[in-house]
Amino acid sequence: MRFISLVLVPLSLFCASPEYEDGKRLYGQHGCFGCHGRNLEGMHNYPYLANRAKGYMKYKLERFRSKLSDNQQQEMMIPFAVGLSDKDIENLTIYMNEFVPEDSKNRYDDSYKTYGDGGS
Ligand code: HEC
Numbered sequence: 788m789r790f791i792s793l794v795l796v797p798l799s800l801f802c803a804s805p806e807y808e809d810g811k812r813l814y815g816q817h818g819c820f821g822c823h824g825r826n827l828e829g830m831h832n833y834p835y836l837a838n839r840a841k842g843y844m845k846y847k848l849e850r851f852r853s854k855l856s857d858n859q860q861q862e863m864m865i866p867f868a869v870g871l872s873d874k875d876i877e878n879l880t881i882y883m884n885e886f887v888p889e890d891s892k893n894r895y896d897d898s899y900k901t902y903g904d905g906g907s
Pocket residue numbers: 813814817818819820821822823832833834836844845847848860861863864867868879
């Protein structure tokens with residue numbers, strides 16, 4: 788038993804959970820990226836969502852789903868939240884909270900040298 792958990796725990800750190808994958812699918816399917824960005828980075832008045840607190844995002848999404856907003860700006864969220872089930876909100880918040888950019892391993896390519904051989 789201990790051996791199994793020794794193998795499974797590190798594995799689960801490297802593989803995205805089914806909840807994360809489902810949240811990612813929902814995020815794409817509902818067009819959330821249109822305002823909050825492909826990398827959950829937000830833009831203009833649209834808040835970033837990457838790695839934000841789960842409890843807070845769940846609270847906000849449930850409020851928007853109940854057609855409650857604190858200001859006109861937030862009303863924009865209501866049509867995108869009304870169709871979400873509890874499970875959808877759960878998986879979306881897992882995805883946003885644990886978000887890891889997919890291109891992160893390519894972003895810093897340290898094989899590229901900024902200094903040349905002085906020839907040009
Ligand atoms: C049409 C643009 C738009 C789309 C599409 C959209 N949002 Fe939003 N979202 C907003 C705006 C505007 C706010 C409120 C910003 C504020 O409080 O001033 C917001 C707020 C939020 C918040 C609360 C964040 C905070 O800081 O209070 C969450 C969580 C969120 N959106 C998730 C989502 C998810 C998940 C989807 C897809 C189902 C989605 N949004 C689709 C515009 C959008």
